[in-house]
Amino acid sequence: MQIVERHHNAVLVIRPTGRLDSSNAPLLDQHLSATIDRGDTIFVIDLSTLDYISSIGLSVLLSAAKKVKRAEGRVALAALNERVRTVMEISGFIRIFDIYPSVEAATVSP
Amino acid sequence: MSTTCLEIALVADQPGLAAALDRLDRFAGAAGLSEDAAFRIRLAVDELVNNVIDHGYGEGAPGEVRIRLEAEASRVTLALSDNAPLFDPFTLQPPDVEESLETRPLGGLGVHLVRNLMTEARYRVVDGRNHVLLVLDREASG
Numbered sequence: 001m002q003i004v005e006r007h008h009n010a011v012l013v014i015r016p017t018g019r020l021d022s023s024n025a026p027l028l029d030q031h032l033s034a035t036i037d038r039g040d041t042i043f044v045i046d047l048s049t050l051d052y053i054s055s056i057g058l059s060v061l062l063s064a065a066k067k068v069k070r071a072e073g074r075v076a077l078a079a080l081n082e083r084v085r086t087v088m089e090i091s092g093f094i095r096i097f098d099i100y101p102s103v104e105a106a107t108v109s110p
Numbered sequence: 111m112s113t114t115c116l117e118i119a120l121v122a123d124q125p126g127l128a129a130a131l132d133r134l135d136r137f138a139g140a141a142g143l144s145e146d147a148a149f150r151i152r153l154a155v156d157e158l159v160n161n162v163i164d165h166g167y168g169e170g171a172p173g174e175v176r177i178r179l180e181a182e183a184s185r186v187t188l189a190l191s192d193n194a195p196l197f198d199p200f201t202l203q204p205p206d207v208e209e210s211l212e213t214r215p216l217g218g219l220g221v222h223l224v225r226n227l228m229t230e231a232r233y234r235v236v237d238g239r240n241h242v243l244l245v246l247d248r249e250a251s252g
Contacts, residue, residue, distance in 0.1 A: 022127070022160050023124060023128055052149070052152070054153060054157060054160075054220070054223075055157055055217070055223055058219055059216045059219075062211075062214060062216055063216055066211060066212070069212065082146075083146065086227075087223060090223055090226045090227070091207060091219050091222070091223070092205075092207025092209070092214075095207075095208070096211045096214065
């Protein structure tokens with residue numbers, strides 16, 4: 001899994017590429033934990049290049065959202081493909097997360 | 111259309127699972143399954159085998175999981191069996207997906223996903239082994 005950070009409209013955007021499953025969920029978990037620990041508690045996770053997510057990947061996203069909430073930050077998800085969206089819907093994550101169709105939409109939102 | 115079949119016997123650990131998932135993906139392509147059907151099957155195998163790895167066989171003692179996938183014109187049948195202590199995953203209480211971020215527990219979603227992504231999900235014991243039978247209606251999966 002490759003994880004890239006950049007800024008878009010002055011908002012931190014984190015983009016994991018590939019599959020978020022048991023073989024590499026710990027990588028993204030460590031990355032997001034380190035991001036939050038260094039004080040970056042407002043960011044967008046760009047899922048446009050995420051092909052696949054399993055339940056362990058969902059736990060990584062949920063864990064990050066809980067930490068961000070405790071730090072009074074904000075995390076949004078952007079650009080989910082159809083299959084990732086299906087998994088999020090079945091899991092009820094559509095209600096828990098702020099989800100945007102694109103990084104552009106996620107970073108201009110107030 | 112004739113039935114196309116794949117059988118895999120894998121060691122229940124992460125490298126064994128990764129190799130099995132690669133074979134499933136290649137089979138799905140060769141059998142002409144839709145991207146959506148291939149995704150649902152991969153996720154079901156991923157979740158159920160991870161449960162066997164984490165909760166079935168003891169740590170450091172990876173057992174074996176057998177997978178049989180049959181692709182027919184109208185449906186895909188997926189059978190998984192293992193020799194871990196007997197356990198019916200479909201007796202697990204479904205998660206409360208209405209819960210808020212603060213109270214939502216981490217985990218417990220794997221079997222819930224399998225149940226919702228497949229048309230049918232059944233468990234039985236055959237010759238003292240755990241058997242999970244999943245059916246995916248190919249029309250339902252798009």
